[in-house]
Amino acid sequence: xxxxxxxxxxxxxxxxxxxxxxxxxxxxxxxxxxxxxxxxxxxxxxxxxxxxxxxxxxxxxxxxxxxxxxxxxxxxxxxxxxxxxxxxxxxxxxxxxxxxxxxxxxxxxxxxxxxxxxxxxxxxxxxxxxxxxxxxxxxxxxxxxxxxxxxxxxxxxxxxxxxxxxxxxxxxxxxxxxxxxxxxxxxxxxxxxxxxxxxxxxxxxxxxxxxxxxxxxxxxxxxxxxxxxxxxxxxxxxxxxxxxxxxxxxxxxxxxxxxxxxxxxxxxxxxxxxxxxxxxxxxxxxxxxxxxxxxxxxxxxxxxxxxxxxxxxxxxxxxxxxxxxxxxxxxxxxxxxxxxxxxxxxxxxxxxxxxxxxxxxxxxxxxxxxxxxxxxxxxxxxxxxxxxxxxxxxxxxxxxxxxxxxxxxxxxxxxxxxxxxxxxxxxxxxxxxxxxxxx
Amino acid sequence: xxxxxxxxxxxxxxxxxxxxxxxxxxxxxxxxxxxxxxxxxxxxxxxxxxxxxxxxxxxxxxxxxxxxxxxxxxxxxxxxxxxxxxxxxxxxxxxxxxxxxxxxxxxxxxxxxxxxxxxxxxxxxxxxxxxxxxxxxxxxxxxxxxxxxxxxxxxxxxxxxxxxxxxxxxxxxxxxxxxxxxxxxxxxxxxxxxxxxxxxxxxxxxxxxxxxxxxxxxxxxxxxxxxxxxxxxxxxxxxxxxxxxxxxxxxxxxxxxxxxxxxxxxxxxxxxxxxxxxxxxxxxxxxxxxxxxxxxxxxxxxxxxxxxxxxxxxxxxxxxxxxxxxxxxxxxxxxxxxxxxxxxxxxxxxxxxxxxxxxxxxxxxxxxxxxxxxxxxxxxxxxxxxxxxxxxxxxxxxxxxxxxxxxxxxxxxxxxxxxxxxxxxxxxxxxxxxxxxxx
Numbered sequence: 001x002x003x004x005x006x007x008x009x010x011x012x013x014x015x016x017x018x019x020x021x022x023x024x025x026x027x028x029x030x031x032x033x034x035x036x037x038x039x040x041x042x043x044x045x046x047x048x049x050x051x052x053x054x055x056x057x058x059x060x061x062x063x064x065x066x067x068x069x070x071x072x073x074x075x076x077x078x079x080x081x082x083x084x085x086x087x088x089x090x091x092x093x094x095x096x097x098x099x100x101x102x103x104x105x106x107x108x109x110x111x112x113x114x115x116x117x118x119x120x121x122x123x124x125x126x127x128x129x130x131x132x133x134x135x136x137x138x139x140x141x142x143x144x145x146x147x148x149x150x151x152x153x154x155x156x157x158x159x160x161x162x163x164x165x166x167x168x169x170x171x172x173x174x175x176x177x178x179x180x181x182x183x184x185x186x187x188x189x190x191x192x193x194x195x196x197x198x199x200x201x202x203x204x205x206x207x208x209x210x211x212x213x214x215x216x217x218x219x220x221x222x223x224x225x226x227x228x229x230x231x232x233x234x235x236x237x238x239x240x241x242x243x244x245x246x247x248x249x250x251x252x253x254x255x256x257x258x259x260x261x262x263x264x265x266x267x268x269x270x271x272x273x274x275x276x277x278x279x280x281x282x283x284x285x286x287x288x289x290x291x292x293x294x295x296x297x298x299x300x301x302x303x304x305x306x307x308x309x310x311x312x313x314x315x316x317x318x319x320x321x322x323x324x325x326x327x328x329x330x331x332x333x334x335x336x337x338x339x340x341x342x343x344x345x346x347x348x349x350x351x352x353x354x355x356x357x358x359x360x361x362x363x364x365x366x367x368x369x370x371x372x373x374x375x376x377x378x379x380x381x382x383x384x385x386x387x388x389x390x391x392x393x394x395x396x397x398x399x400x401x402x403x404x405x406x407x408x409x410x411x412x413x414x415x416x417x418x419x420x421x422x423x424x425x426x427x428x429x430x431x432x433x434x435x436x437x438x439x
Numbered sequence: 440x441x442x443x444x445x446x447x448x449x450x451x452x453x454x455x456x457x458x459x460x461x462x463x464x465x466x467x468x469x470x471x472x473x474x475x476x477x478x479x480x481x482x483x484x485x486x487x488x489x490x491x492x493x494x495x496x497x498x499x500x501x502x503x504x505x506x507x508x509x510x511x512x513x514x515x516x517x518x519x520x521x522x523x524x525x526x527x528x529x530x531x532x533x534x535x536x537x538x539x540x541x542x543x544x545x546x547x548x549x550x551x552x553x554x555x556x557x558x559x560x561x562x563x564x565x566x567x568x569x570x571x572x573x574x575x576x577x578x579x580x581x582x583x584x585x586x587x588x589x590x591x592x593x594x595x596x597x598x599x600x601x602x603x604x605x606x607x608x609x610x611x612x613x614x615x616x617x618x619x620x621x622x623x624x625x626x627x628x629x630x631x632x633x634x635x636x637x638x639x640x641x642x643x644x645x646x647x648x649x650x651x652x653x654x655x656x657x658x659x660x661x662x663x664x665x666x667x668x669x670x671x672x673x674x675x676x677x678x679x680x681x682x683x684x685x686x687x688x689x690x691x692x693x694x695x696x697x698x699x700x701x702x703x704x705x706x707x708x709x710x711x712x713x714x715x716x717x718x719x720x721x722x723x724x725x726x727x728x729x730x731x732x733x734x735x736x737x738x739x740x741x742x743x744x745x746x747x748x749x750x751x752x753x754x755x756x757x758x759x760x761x762x763x764x765x766x767x768x769x770x771x772x773x774x775x776x777x778x779x780x781x782x783x784x785x786x787x788x789x790x791x792x793x794x795x796x797x798x799x800x801x802x803x804x805x806x807x808x809x810x811x812x813x814x815x816x817x818x819x820x821x822x823x824x825x826x827x828x829x830x831x832x833x834x835x836x837x838x839x840x841x842x843x844x845x846x847x848x849x850x851x852x853x854x855x856x857x858x859x860x861x862x863x864x865x866x867x868x869x870x871x872x873x874x875x876x877x878x
Contacts, residue, residue: 021601021743032600034778143598149744151598158597159582159590161471162460162764287729287750304460304757305588311726311748318743325601334776339473 002035008090011044015092016054017321033332043076088113096120108132117144123218141327147296149319150312163302167267172219174294174314175210176262181292212241220264229343240278276352280438353410357436364429367399378419384408441474447529450483454531455493456760472771527552535559547571556583562657580766586735588758589751602741606706613733613753614649615701620731651680659703668782679717715791719877792849796875803868806838817858823847
């Protein structure tokens with residue numbers, strides 16, 4: 001039987017899971033591929049720890065001793081990249097920097113396939129990597145880079161190919177979803193929920209990218225390239241996180257039968273794609289409102305088949321690793337016939353501020369007569385239809401109230417707010433909070 | 440560019456949808472395949488009607504005139520099967536009989552790929568067809584045979600290949616789900632809900648296979664072969680339908696925070712697979728309880744990734760057709776590298792009467808003292824733990840009450856019922872209704 005040999009760079013949470021699956025069910029996976037899938041080498045700076053933690057024989061790890069130096073690790077990496085008997089390398093070191101980009105490019109330039117979970121690298125430096133793959137006629141598997149265990153990449157590339165995808169929306173960051181779920185269900189404030197997420201291991205020591213929408217943004221950029229063929233840079237996509245969501249916002253959401261979720265959103269209208277990452281008020285009728293804790297979920301609407309929903313684990317060791325191993329199987333089966341199937345239609349990216357969402361605008365104002373009239377008049381003058389004005393909370397000298405609009409653009413809302421400020425400079429005690437509603 | 444030529448046999452709801460997609464987005468699909476996907480011929484006995492209904496140019500249809508005779512159609516079918524310039528034939532005639540089996544075998548024996556939505560044929564006569572494909576090294580695509588637009592077949596064959604599937608459960612028959620939803624939400628009885636389903640076009644004129652579980656059984660048999668490599672005959676699988684579900688059962692379900700759903704269930708425990716199709720009380724916490732109307736949903740639990748959920752349209756013209764076109768794309772891309780990837784592990788099928796479900800048993804008895812004691816004692820003697828005894832409905836001279844058990848086998852329950860009958864032959868006014876609970 002043909003041999004197909006694998007090396008792994010970086011044996012942490014995800015790499016360790018890959019090593020574990022490749023050793024535990026080697027025969028099943030080999031039978032699925034019609035060739036022997038052999039784990040050959042692992043390069044990891046703490047081989048003893050990783051070997052014990054993920055129950056992977058020490059013999060797979062390069063180097064002697066409990067730990068190896070970075071210099072040694074780099075030498076082993078170069079040795080593996082140069083080795084003629086390795087067919088595919090799994091990169092699970094992580095990070096988006098010159099060092100990792102060079103490793104990934106070297107893997108492809110050496111004539112090996114690359115499988116990676118590195119969403120930051122693909123989102124920020126993907127075009128160089130995709131080009132290296134195309135030039136060398138090698139494959140990049142990146143199923144694990146978007147939504148962990150959910151096979152969203154293959155579902156789009158290989159399964160929904162008898163159709164045209166019109167929109168993709170979803171919950172793609174488990175940490176922020178866990179925090180928002182705690183705020184909704186246990187009335188925690190943001191800081192306490194974040195602390196709990198860190199204690200439980202759902203949030204990193206530095207949770208910045210999870211809570212500011214950066215991680216979700218990485219995933220949406222990868223999907224935009226895959227589904228619509230659009231190369232987007234991080235600073236071109238409007239991204240906001242959940243760090244400013246308060247218990248009051250959660251309360252407003254409940255009032256309108258919604259839950260606040262950090263949503264990745266991309267919708268095609270004719271030749272334009274509107275996209276954004278931001279917290280949205282998700283109506284209870286939308287199944288995304290039921291996705292709580294660290295679970296991820298994606299809603300795909302296509303022209304002929306209508307709605308597809310996928311739900312699964314967004315992170316975790318063997319969970320994410322199962323997606324990497326599935327990439328290995330797919331490449332072992334089909335590499336010679338695979339092409340770089342990004343969409344190739346002529347299609348434009350449009351900032352989602354031009355997309356017509358219904359919005360919730362929350363105003364914090366002086367508690368004095370005439371303000372509702374002032375605000376609603378200004379909103380109406382911008383041709384924004386108001387759906388409801390609700391929930392006046394009176395707190396000492398201030399009032400908080402929210403307006404639910406009919407679909408309009410963010411530009412219209414910004415103009416309305418500017419008019420309110422111009423008319424009465426002290427009426428707004430803070431910047432109004434503007435959150436789209438997802439039906 | 441390479442040409443890949445398609446013919447369609449049978450241009451009804453599904454075949455018409457395929458013809459429509461293949462003509463409407465020919466360029467997109469061809470770009471995805473890296474070759475020109477050309478619809479060449481359609482054999483249909485009512486070409487004029489189909490051409491107009493599905494907006495497909497008349498020139499694709501074999502024969503002149505508004506309708507063609509069966510003899511003519513058979514001749515055209517044989518001509519297309521013999522044609523050297525056709526690469527793949529879509530069979531959307533339907534039915535499970537010698538005639539269709541021969542057509543499908545002839546397609547494969549002529550060296551062409553076959554794509555079909557024919558679940559009855561694959562479930563009842565699949566092994567002959569699978570063998571013909573293997574012998575000729577040709578592919579059978581059957582994505583559309585299970586759950587319409589949901590890409591469940593490719594998800595299992597191609598996406599979840601880095602894992603071991605432990606269980607598959609789901610709602611795979613839209614008609615029965617529509618009927619049950621109406622019974623739950625609008626308090627309709629079974630007969631009225633069925634009539635409404637027929638009026639709305641969700642149920643066929645002869646709805647037997649939808650309501651007796653036969654259609655769902657076909658789908659589960661196909662999945663059992665795919666996931667676990669088990670060749671199962673219809674009479675080996677325990678199948679019951681929804682025809683005996685009453686408003687009282689719906690009421691009991693509501694009381695225990697559940698909804699009744701027709702569930703396809705297969706679960707692996709070590710080397711055994713337990714499988715059944717029957718109505719179950721699905722707990723509100725289980726997302727399957729939220730799947731209403733004609734939608735389908737599948738819950739896959741795997742060893743490494745945990746839970747995967749897929750939801751989508753279970754039927755419909757372009758919905759089901761999108762799955763067929765996706766098969767065409769996959770075959771055009773990969774046929775030369777595709778193998779017949781059914782699971783090959785040594786695994787046993789076990790009747791689900793040996794599986795330990797929690798059950799709801801509903802008794803209709805004489806309304807007289809001592810019966811609860813008699814029944815619960817008999818149940819306890821069979822080592823069945825009782826969870827709750829609930830809801831005594833007293834109707835003239837009879838009482839209806841239900842027992843929720845802790846997990847036990849159907850054998851234990853049958854034994855308990857036999858003991859009750861033996862002790863007091865007139866106490867049970869009808870056969871007790873036994874429904875598993877799905878958590």
